[in-house]
Amino acid sequence: MWAPRGVPDPPTRFVGRAREAEDVGRLLAEHRLLTLTGAGGVGKTRLAQRAARSAGLLLRDGACWVELAEVTSPDVLPYAVAEGLGLGPVPPHLTPTDHLVGALHQRELLLVLDNCEHLAAACARLAHLLLDRTTGVRLLTTSRLPLGPGAERLYVVPPLPEDASLALLTDRAALLSEVSWSRDDLEHARAVIRRLDGLPLAIEFAARRLRALSPGQLLDRLDERLPLLSKGDPVAPERHRSLRAMLDWSHQLCTPAQQRLWARLSVFAGSVPLDAAHAVWEEDPGTGGGTAPEELLDAVDGLIDHSLLLTEPGDGAGRRYTMLETVREYGRDRLARGGDLDDARTRHLMWFRDRVLDGHHRWAGPGQAGLLERLRHDLPNIRHAMEYGLRDGAGPARTHAALDIARGLQWYWTATGTTGEGTGRLRRALAVTAPADDDPVVHAARTRAMAACAFLCVFPADLATAGRLADEAIARALADGDRGAAGWADLVRGLAAETTGRPDVALAHLRASLEHFEAAGEAYGEQQLLSILGSTLWAVGRLEESAACVERGMRIARALGETWHRPYLDWVLALVRITERRLTGPDGALAHARAVLEPQRVFADPRALALGHDALAHCAWLLGRHHDAARLFGASDACWPREETQIVSYRTDPLGTERCEADLRAVLGEEGYALARAEGAQAPPDEAREWSIRFAVDVGK
Template sequence: MTLLGPGGAGKTRLSQEGAETAAAASPEAWPHGVWLAELAPVDDPQTVPEAVLTALGARETVVRGTTAEGLRAAADPTALDPLARLAEHCAGRRMLLVLDNCEHVIDAAAGLAERLLADCPGVTVLATSREPLAVPGEVLRPVEPLPDPVALRLLADRGAAARPGFRIEDDRAACAEICRRLDGLPLAIELAAARLRMLSPRQLADRLDDRFRLLTSGSRTLLPRQQTLRAVVDWSWELTDEPERAVLRRLSVFAGGCDLAAAEEVCAGDGVDGREVAGLLGSLIDKSLVVAAPAGEDGGGGEMRYRLLETVGEYAGERLDEAGERAGAERRHLVAYRELARTTDPLLRGPGQRAGMERLELEHDNLRTALRRALAAGDEHEALCLVLSLQWFWSLRDHRSDARHWATAAAALGPNPFAAPAEPAPDLHESPIDRPPPMAPEQLLEARREVRLVALASMDSDIAALRDPVLKEELAGMLTAYRTGMPQTCKVPGAMWFYAVVVTGRVDELAELVDGAVRACRDFGYEWELGYILQLRSKVFNDHPGGLGQAARDADEALRLFLRIGDAWGAAEALSGRGESHEKRGAYGAAADDYRAAMVHAEDLGAHGQILLLRCRLGAVLIEDGQAEAGERMLREVLADAAKGNSGRDTEPFARLTLATWLTATGRFQEARAELSRVHELFSPRAPDLFAGMLQALLISLDVDEGHREGLLPRFRQAMELMQDSMARMVAPDLPVVQLLTGARVLMAERGYAAGGDAARLVGAYDALRADGQVPPRIIRRDRARTEAAARALLGDSAYARAYAEGSGLSLGEATALI
């Protein structure tokens, strides 16, 4: 058996402990003992048998002899063959032989082991090496880095020995970082622990980028090659030939490992043919310098990936700099991953969607590294190509912070095409990423425009930023450059110019502009883009007066298109839009069916954020459909799942608002208030005016429910002002109308009988202004009924009827003025 692993993994200690434990447990197995042959000091492979003979005490030193004895020795065929003498010595014995540190004399150690196994059936060999002996009958047992709990325990033990009173509990995060960054290697952890005499765990963790100068205080009783971290890795480096060294140092440019194709592309170059890389990788794996493991969380069935331990990677990076190869290797890495992103992007709009997303997710560290290097080099073409190739993947996987950060940084490399005076963009059917860089001048200008659309769409409702004068000028430039019906505005990310339309207050034009995009997609023959724009128009018409029928037809057509194309994301979005249309018409059973069907597509895609949002919508529909217990349970499950990761960032506020509404309807006011407070925390301090106003109005409604009377009206007026912006007209156009009912309740709470007439007028205005064909949610129907009942109780039926009729003729502005 060979214990196989990198330097410092603890192979020697494990071999000794294992041998002693086994011998103690079964003394009859090796009655002739357990013997250790330390091969590290052996410089000449030819002397390996003699070193083992010495370890076994089997070497005979003749101090004085006769000529006859010399002649007899010369006639003995084994006298001058140490390996034969060793085999003769061991032939009749049952023993365990430990061959420690074989890697630098690997051929000689392998020959010795094979001879003993063939000639000495009672001998068991336990070897330690950084690469296999590769002899018949060898069993390999990898000695892998310590798992986290064990590594921490080792650090705690050695740290306490170095500094009495040391406890990992005092800074567990820093201690865990030390163990992780030292790859769980016992020797490295012991060297780090010795430094705890002078450094805190946090100071030590912060200095591990300079680990080779830092970790130099090993035990004087260790072999010289184990007294410093650099010596450990130097020993392995010296065992490689020049082609292996070239591949090893070039592997240091990867982040998070790589597959074979990427390794062949990046590691080929001076002295190494691309066809040789696979074999050289195999040799480096055998020498425990490269780690190979299947891709995927379960580690099974995936393509093999190759990575360096962090310590080996830092060492290899130093060697890369010494060889003067960094610029070339990093350039090959950048090109490889730019092409991966660019050629995978089209696959994200069809049956290869999930595989493409998983591939990009697996390589996300390498893609970020490529972006970082393109930006550091000021290479605008490469940076723009990478961002535009990744923007749809970021959108599908909800990597919004990545989209915003990298798009903003890439945009800063060139002039702002939307700065005044902005120019109208020409129609371009070809995308800037249809071909590899460098880009033609008109494509470069279009890429500069599109990357700023990506940054705008990923702003995460940062209202303060939207009010910035520089951004306002940029938004105006977007509206000058683009128009509906252009090839660019039919596609993503060009279609994001609709976001500029909304935030600049042109919401009333949105339906007409999207109509133009639908017509253009049909004219251009853009199939996927037509599905995308149709599902977008479906959502626009869901909030448009009298638009529910058109919304459902658009969702149906989008669904047919996406199913034919094989786009699971699109199918889920189309079903979600159709479900919303059913929900607004009060067809809750049909809405629930669509949301469940959408969840199936989202699950096929692995779109966790999309699934959470659909479950939240389904929970709300179940409550409306009279299945309140099941609906509430689903909302609470959504919140529990959202708390486990950031995929619920968009869903959590919606789920809490929905739950708070239901809790209010069932009289659980304190629970409802707690949910609303949590929503406020999620949005603070950059809450959009719409949400800030809506939250304030909901809290005021709770105050009325709980019997509060003082100071409600000024607060409610402020809330209504916040809900008057253009975003409110886009996201929730009926919200100001619904607030007329809350306003009526606030007036009656503060003024009593004197407010009865205005309250009745507000109910009449609400009924007249409410969107045609839409069935209000249960809590709004309840509020409307009790507002009417309270006003009737104050006025009487006839006076109420007159005031109600007066309110029916008021505009929204006139009705709001009553409050």
């Protein structure tokens, strides 16, 4: 897949950086790696947005923006960049960086990495690799310190000059109230911005105060505080000390409740839903004596008024809140100095543990699209929570919580095609929690986590690990009487046997899995199993039994209200109908392939998209629509997570794929076939999906 994330559009006007934007644009044309460096709050991100928007217009593939402030581990860096580029999962035979190089080596693109300072070494290695192994990729990074590669061109973003600072102060103040200043007010305003060293972030804070204070009153308060509060680290840049002074002053203007909330919200790595804010803020959670929700709302409103907390659209469950990174760092420092950092981070961990497990338990029912969207919003915080729970010395309760999060994300990683990250997180969680395996609760959770990890390992075709984990999980599950976990483990054993060419062994394990799920009453496991059993039966030519399995799975899906997995059942029926040469009509292959694709308007499951395009390609070939068939194969290529092509259950060899492709080459010619396939592969995913759906509708009439 290729769907790069565009440059964000700032909500407020760009003020006072026209010359700097021109300088950056010129340097981007001359250098392949440009780093905007400077003090925190000096405006590096805003300048990068402006420059990238213009520079991207001059490059064939535009500009892609990747925000790194919420990425806490160097290991996650290549995954974050791949997500920003809209790429599929990392193939098993490639490193994440090799995967990026393979996707970018023919692109002409500006890749922007924002907020690199905490990942400077990892960003430097990635930048060096991309510069060395691509020719059309340019990098623009923002960081408080240089990254270090020899080809790096530094541009130090200066503070705003006085006239531009005054323009910024006036512009932001006018957003809140009418600005009508006297000559004295203007002189006082100039004195204020001089005190703030031309730092845009500090000016933004000051502008908020001008709703209640005149410029002269604002200047008086700065005069009272700056001499004392600027005495921080003597080796730090002056503007850092001035910014801290501004933040110290803002902190003093907050009520005790607002101060507490500011500090407590600093443990979040991304945006914050209101109920999560309450979980880390309330005085006595779970005892009935905690703080009231209206007190939290008052504190939230106060921080928004102080411009310390920003709002952003929600995930269907209300607004979310976020902080500028400098504000977050200040709050975290306050929290650490007060000795409350571990308490707040533990509450953060436990809240997201409960949120993930709630989503996991509700996954097999209505509202799956909303659950996925919620998890996408929460992912930076979820990663942050897991890192805290799995660090050295975290203790049994925290490591167990991190394990619960990792296993609870099984369907998120499956549905989004990010099984590589899932297996990595689960393996680490299993290793860290091994010493506590004698605890019955931890033991049961680890058994389920083993089964989940084994399931995810099948997708990148890591069958050795999948088989080992599945064997261990089923032994533990049967010993403990957990038939549900045994069902998932036997399902994996069946997939592994099928993939290694042992269909009889595969069918035995899959039927055993079905018995376990029936005994445990796990309807969703049964639904998943029936699609895999159906595809296995189809692959060995037992079409009636395959269709019967799928129809039974459909009945379960309808009863559960499940919609994400249902397209996989339709895909198996499409295969059966193609084999039977029943292509048109309400129960034909075209109709079932369309039913695979239409839900992806909501889910955008890369695997399901690939399978739907692939099934339609075979239909087009059988109908003599050779160009359409090649184009559909190309669309499938673009979506298909490469590591999954080795799985027999997801291959279409029984359909005669090799013969199909040979026939298309013979009819279209090698060049015509390659061009048609490339046309499908290069189409934007949404466009390819809609074209495929129209094809299924028009031809299936």
